[in-house]
Amino acid sequence: MIDELQEKWRKEWLFxxxxxxxxxxxxxxxxxxxxxxxxxLGVKKVLVAMPRNDIQQAWEREKKGREIxxxxxxxxxxxxxxxxxxxxxxxxxxxxxxxxxxxxxxKFTQDIPIIGLTGTMTHSTEANILKKTGLYVCSRYTIExxxxxxx
Numbered sequence: 001m002i003d004e005l006q007e008k009w010r011k012e013w014l015f016x017x018x019x020x021x022x023x024x025x026x027x028x029x030x031x032x033x034x035x036x037x038x039x040x041l042g043v044k045k046v047l048v049a050m051p052r053n054d055i056q057q058a059w060e061r062e063k064k065g066r067e068i069x070x071x072x073x074x075x076x077x078x079x080x081x082x083x084x085x086x087x088x089x090x091x092x093x094x095x096x097x098x099x100x101x102x103x104x105x106x107k108f109t110q111d112i113p114i115i116g117l118t119g120t121m122t123h124s125t126e127a128n129i130l131k132k133t134g135l136y137v138c139s140r141y142t143i144e145x146x147x148x149x150x151x
Contacts, residue, residue: 043087
């Protein structure tokens with residue numbers, strides 16, 4: 001079942017504006033789904049921004065066997081990458097970002113697709129992200145749905 005859900009979420013993002021958030025229950029494969037999207041887009045250089053460096057290990061595990069160049073940065077250092085040559089920007093745990101992060105995200109050129117990832121986000125955080133960056137939730141799968149589905 002999880003494979004079918006991940007395929008659904010991948011398609012929902014691909015048919016979005018290419019600047020959207022996957023709001024999916026924890027442990028449902030957000031990292032894998034993001035890398036599947038990157039492969040579908042044919043991108044080579046991806047910048048992954050995260051609130052803490054320890055998240056990088058999960059990305060490295062999931063990346064094995066894929067021909068994608070991942071570069072990592074923390075939210076605090078993201079601004080240094082504004083002029084970088086990236087094909088895709090992934091913001092992991094976007095709900096943990098400050099207003100400063102959202103300001104930086106709004107400066108990235110509209111040509112760069114953005115995937116925001118979260119498993120836990122309040123309505124007010126979601127509204128704030130939409131207002132400040134234009135990033136909206138294109139896929140939603142709650143913890144309650146995951147439990148109900150036995151995922």
